[in-house]
Amino acid sequence: MRRFPRPRRLAAVGVALVAAAASILLFVKPADAAVGLHISGTNIVEANGSNFIMRGVNHPHVWYTGQTSSFANVKALGANTVRVVLGSGKRWGPSNDVAAVITLCKQNKLICVLEVHDTTGYGEEGAAASLDEAVNYWISQKSNLVGQENYVVINIGNEPIGNTNAGQWTAATVAAIQKMRTNGFEHLLMVDGPNWGQDWQFVMRDNAQTILNADTQRNTVLSIHMYAVFNTATAITDYLNRFRTNGWPLVVGEFGWRFNTNEVDHDTILAEANARGLGYLGWSWSGNTDPILDMATNFNPSQLTTWGQRIFNGANGIKATAKEATIYSGVTPTTPPVTTPPATTPPATTPPATTPPVTTPPAGTRACTATYAILGQWPGGFQGDVRVTAGGAAITGWTVTWTFANGQAVSQAWNATVTSSGASVTARNVSYNGSLGAGASTTFGFIGSWNGTNGVPTLSCSAT
Structure with a gap:
């Protein structure tokens, strides 16, 4: 599940030849647009120019709104970021507590990645929302989001296209980014790949430059979800190398762990992310329909599972590598990302995976x-x-x-x-x-x- 294209970028629509020529530069957000968290080259940086590397977990908030202690618990275990599951009301929610969620993130000195989960598997999952519907939700929440650009990343829609007609992802994502910008959002935007986030048909990989060019603020980061498609070191490094070679900003927005030999090679993901200065967000803190993906049993931080121990306390894990955002600490990090060699051609077909998360009800005979x-x-x-x-x-x-x-x-x-x-x-x-x-x-x-x-x-x- 993944995809990508070419190196450099042109400006949105050059007003003059000077603007067009100036735009053929590296993927760097213009200095005058550096509001809060933003992209510089392949890195996420804060408003003061300090690199920020996400080290955190996903929290299924929309299904467990009472589990507010989770924010403090993941922070205590070393996380600097939490990706929060929200609902637009199309399938889950609506999440009308965005302001409270942001407050919880800020109280616990966490960068808040907010995502609409209703888009999961659109085109294949009949109940899913479109990316355009997700953008409408963000617009409805704009008053809670404006002014929070130092603390909040907007992940427009989770795994927004399934395996059916994955090619529709490109146009839908371009339109969503442009609609966000037209409506005045200056936040760092995050976009997930198709194929339930895993991009195994390489639509995101092969259209990355188109997506990045669509953002007039040059402030979008791409997100890959790594599950059973990424069960070998080769599959992982080939994919990551393509992004590095072309200068495209990337995070691992979700991944699981190798609980059997055919599952995701989490050790390689952790090691490569650390070596490259890439952000990662593991799935997920607790509450999964399939508890093998829980990091904490029943949301209890004193009952970490094998997966929880590995991602928080293992080699290249959160505790060993996370640095708190300087907006909270006032300390400028000095951890530059390490460049790794260019990629070879992508691996031959590897079997894709299903989505990990939780299922909750819609609605009529005992059958x-x-x-x-x-x-x-x-x-x-x-x-x-x-x-x-x-x-x-x-x-x-x-x-x-x-x-x-x-x-x-x-x-x-x-x-x-x-x-x-x-x-x-x-x-x-x-x-x-x-x-x-x-x-x-x-x-x-x-x-x-x-x-x-x-x-x-x-x-x-x-x-x-």
């Missing part, structure tokens, strides 16, 4: 439906994803069955107990995702093998 998708395939293997949705009444358990017609087989699965008998496959919920409210959904995934044909089977879903 369920299931949909099957192939997220990616490679010679001899593929990654499948199944979404289970409750009917018009809440359910306490589900079972999905199907029969492969072309000799495929499941080799491993997550978020479900999967058994096979010949071509017949049965998947049952696990302890944490069987109970679904009316209309609510959950997903499970698997790695399978195929040879010759990889047809999509017909699924049957039964609920209790």
Whole structure:
């Protein structure tokens, strides 16, 4: 899941030849536009010119608005940034407590990355909001955001395009950035890639310059989400190298950890981010439908999970590498990013991953439906994803069955107990995702093998 294009940039629309010529410079935000956090070259810097490297975590605020102690807890563990999940009201929320969230960030000396989560998987996920709808939410919150440019980054929309027609991402992102600027926002903007954030088709990578050029303030940072697509050091470094070579600003806005051999190589992400001076924000503090991604059990900082220990206390982790923003500390950091060698060509196809986060309810018969998708395939293997949705009444358990017609087989699965008998496959919920409210959904995934044909089977879903 990722993509990128070419090096330099032209100014927005040159008023004269002088302006056009002057614009063919490095990707540096004009000095007179340096309001708060902004881009200089490939770096995020503060208004005083000090480099700021994000070291933090994602917090699922919109689903757990009462967990306000989380801000102090992640700060106490060393974070300098928190990415806060908000809802526009299209699917979750609306989050009308933006001012309170910003206050919590400032009280705890954290840089606040605010994101609209409703856009997740647009084009593939029917309930998702468009980027334009996300911008309308930011406009509705403008009075809470103006004046906070030293403290707030606006992540326009989380994982704004799924795997269906990922190419639409470019035009939608350009329009969203331009609409934000037309409406007077001067904040540092962050934009996530398509393919559920993972850019495995390289749409973001190959159109990065177009996106950066669209911002009249030259103040946008690109964000890659790293999950199972990034399960090797080669996949990670090839992607990061392309950005470094072309001078495009980038952060790792979400990533998980290697809880099995096919998952994200978090050790490489942490090491490379530290070596390159790249920001990173791990997913997520607590409250996941799949608790393997929780850093703290039940939001309790004294009960860090394996993932929590690694990202906070491990090599290249938050405690060892985070520097507080100078807007809070008054101390100018002296940690310049280290340049790494240019990238080679991107790796061959690697299997994409599903989105990690939480599922919450929409709305009518005690039953369920299931949909099957192939997220990616490679010679001899593929990654499948199944979404289970409750009917018009809440359910306490589900079972999905199907029969492969072309000799495929499941080799491993997550978020479900999967058994096979010949071509017949049965998947049952696990302890944490069987109970679904009316209309609510959950997903499970698997790695399978195929040879010759990889047809999509017909699924049957039964609920209790």
